[in-house]
Amino acid sequence: MPAAPRPPEPGPPSGLPPGADAGARARRSDSWSDAELLSRHAAGDRDAFGELFRRHRGRLWAVAVRTLADPEDAAEALQDAMIKAYQAAGSFRGNSAVTTWLHRIVVNACLDRIRSAGRRPTVPLPETELRSAGGDDPAAAAMRLTVRRALAELPFDQRAVLVYIDMLGYPVEEVAAILKVRPGTVKSRASRARKRLAARLPEFDPARPTGAPPPAGNPPGQRGVEPDTAGDHGTVREEGGR
Amino acid sequence: MSARRDDEARAAGLLRAASTEYDDLPRDVADRLDRVLEQLPTADTLHRTPRPETARPARGWSERLRAHRLRYALLSATAALLITVGAVAAAVQVVSTASDTDAGALSQGSGESYEHTESDQGAAAPEQEDELAAEEEPQASGTEGADGGSEGGGEVETFATDTDYVTNMDVLTALRELGDESPRGTVPPELLALSEGGPLWDTCRKAIAEWYGGLVVVADFARFESEPAVVALLLSESGEIAVAVTPECADGTVEELYTQG
Numbered sequence: 227m228p229a230a231p232r233p234p235e236p237g238p239p240s241g242l243p244p245g246a247d248a249g250a251r252a253r254r255s256d257s258w259s260d261a262e263l264l265s266r267h268a269a270g271d272r273d274a275f276g277e278l279f280r281r282h283r284g285r286l287w288a289v290a291v292r293t294l295a296d297p298e299d300a301a302e303a304l305q306d307a308m309i310k311a312y313q314a315a316g317s318f319r320g321n322s323a324v325t326t327w328l329h330r331i332v333v334n335a336c337l338d339r340i341r342s343a344g345r346r347p348t349v350p351l352p353e354t355e356l357r358s359a360g361g362d363d364p365a366a367a368a369m370r371l372t373v374r375r376a377l378a379e380l381p382f383d384q385r386a387v388l389v390y391i392d393m394l395g396y397p398v399e400e401v402a403a404i405l406k407v408r409p410g411t412v413k414s415r416a417s418r419a420r421k422r423l424a425a426r427l428p429e430f431d432p433a434r435p436t437g438a439p440p441p442a443g444n445p446p447g448q449r450g451v452e453p454d455t456a457g458d459h460g461t462v463r464e465e466g467g468r
Numbered sequence: 469m470s471a472r473r474d475d476e477a478r479a480a481g482l483l484r485a486a487s488t489e490y491d492d493l494p495r496d497v498a499d500r501l502d503r504v505l506e507q508l509p510t511a512d513t514l515h516r517t518p519r520p521e522t523a524r525p526a527r528g529w530s531e532r533l534r535a536h537r538l539r540y541a542l543l544s545a546t547a548a549l550l551i552t553v554g555a556v557a558a559a560v561q562v563v564s565t566a567s568d569t570d571a572g573a574l575s576q577g578s579g580e581s582y583e584h585t586e587s588d589q590g591a592a593a594p595e596q597e598d599e600l601a602a603e604e605e606p607q608a609s610g611t612e613g614a615d616g617g618s619e620g621g622g623e624v625e626t627f628a629t630d631t632d633y634v635t636n637m638d639v640l641t642a643l644r645e646l647g648d649e650s651p652r653g654t655v656p657p658e659l660l661a662l663s664e665g666g667p668l669w670d671t672c673r674k675a676i677a678e679w680y681g682g683l684v685v686v687a688d689f690a691r692f693e694s695e696p697a698v699v700a701l702l703l704s705e706s707g708e709i710a711v712a713v714t715p716e717c718a719d720g721t722v723e724e725l726y727t728q729g
Contacts, residue, residue, distance in 0.1 A: 283501065297497075301500065305504055373483060373486040377483065392480040393483050394487065395484075411724075424476070427479070
């Protein structure tokens with residue numbers, strides 16, 4: 227019976243000599259492309275995936291938290307997506323950019339999250355929103371809350387498009403690649419979604435006097451969420467939005 | 469027209485403004501992700517079989533069911549044994565009591581005890597059947613054919629017309645016109661598990677419904693541009709939508725091939 231093939235040595239995986247310091251590794255891995263990191267991960271490099279995911283998790287978080295409107299759900303979705311990407315890296319064929327692939331996994335994890343919970347995303351209570359807005363104009367903060375609520379009411383496909391294009395400023399072509407649809411579909415979906423959103427906003431109601439506040443409270447069937455009060459915990463700023 | 473465009477532009481502006489309200493990745497979430505990552509097994513042990521999750525649900529379900537049945541059979545056998553032992557003990561007690569008082573009553577007493585035993589077993593049997601039937605229910609609905617979607621997939625009417633839908637076709641109308649007289653073709657092999665109904669179809673149906681914000685009313689297990697596809701008609705707030713998605717919907721992933729409406 228032939229001997230089993232020897233598994234690749236797990237470390238140090240970066241091609242650095244044993245004993246090389248973490249700083250040297252970090253400098254080296256900074257120069258690696260996403261695809262290189264992914265293939266190193268598939269070959270058994272324990273640190274490569276962490277490096278790759280850390281590179282993009284801020285932007286992936288930005289998508290998840292806007293799509294799900296609840297930080298806890300977003301954290302769960304991001305974790306699920308990370309594990310799925312970790313496991314599926316071997317099947318990545320390089321037909322798209324690694325970032326596109328990661329975003330696609332996150333979008334699906336968000337959808338899974340919504341579906342498994344059997345409900346629409348949660349939206350913070352007005353007082354939460356107004357408090358987190360700090361010294362901002364309360365009317366403007368209330369309007370932003372109404373927008374977030376209206377967004378949460380949209381079908382998932384439309385919501386995802388608006389999050390990417392209008393909230394995070396991604397180009398249509400990139401969103402099309404992430405969602406695996408044609409750019410024309412992304413545009414028409416975004417247009418339909420904006421109209422639908424506008425129809426749900428009192429701001430767009432011609433009968434509503436200017437400056438009247440939107441109705442308070444969560445929409446039916448949605449629970450309020452305790453705030454992530456600013457200052458309670460730090461944020462990973464360098465990985466933030468686009 | 470211009471007013472609509474203005475509305476769209478304003479909605480986009482409001483979304484941009486609302487987007488600034490969200491926090492960046494919180495430190496505790498980042499730390500949690502790092503901790504989870506550290507606990508994952510080495511990557512090279514995971515990549516031998518690509519996409520193991522896709523094929524797993526159907527097998528997992530039947531295996532789970534089989535495990536339940538085995539456990540139930542063992543429990544039933546144990547219960548039957550206990551009942552028999554109990555009945556025999558009762559009979560022995562009746563016999564010994566009767567022998568103290570009236571020897572003539574012996575046969576009657578033991579007869580009663582045996583009747584009691586039989587009735588106990590008789591009572592246990594329907595219960596056993598009921599529980600087995602209850603266990604088999606999901607499987608029964610899961611083995612619904614492609615035309616029997618009413619139980620396996622809510623109110624969805626399912627078909628397998630063998631149609632190869634294409635982009636420049638009016639898919640919406642084609643789906644609307646599906647009915648009893650529609651041709652019955654073969655289901656593409658990639659869609660066979662889905663077309664049988666059950667949990668995979670349920671997951672797929674829910675994923676489509678959630679993704680498009682509508683209710684799936686018709687599904688054709690067919691092809692789109694030669695690719696195996698679930699071609700579905702949905703009812704939504706904004707009207708009817710026709711969509712084609714890949715078989716990946718079985719694991720809750722919506723990969724859109726086409727949309728109209």
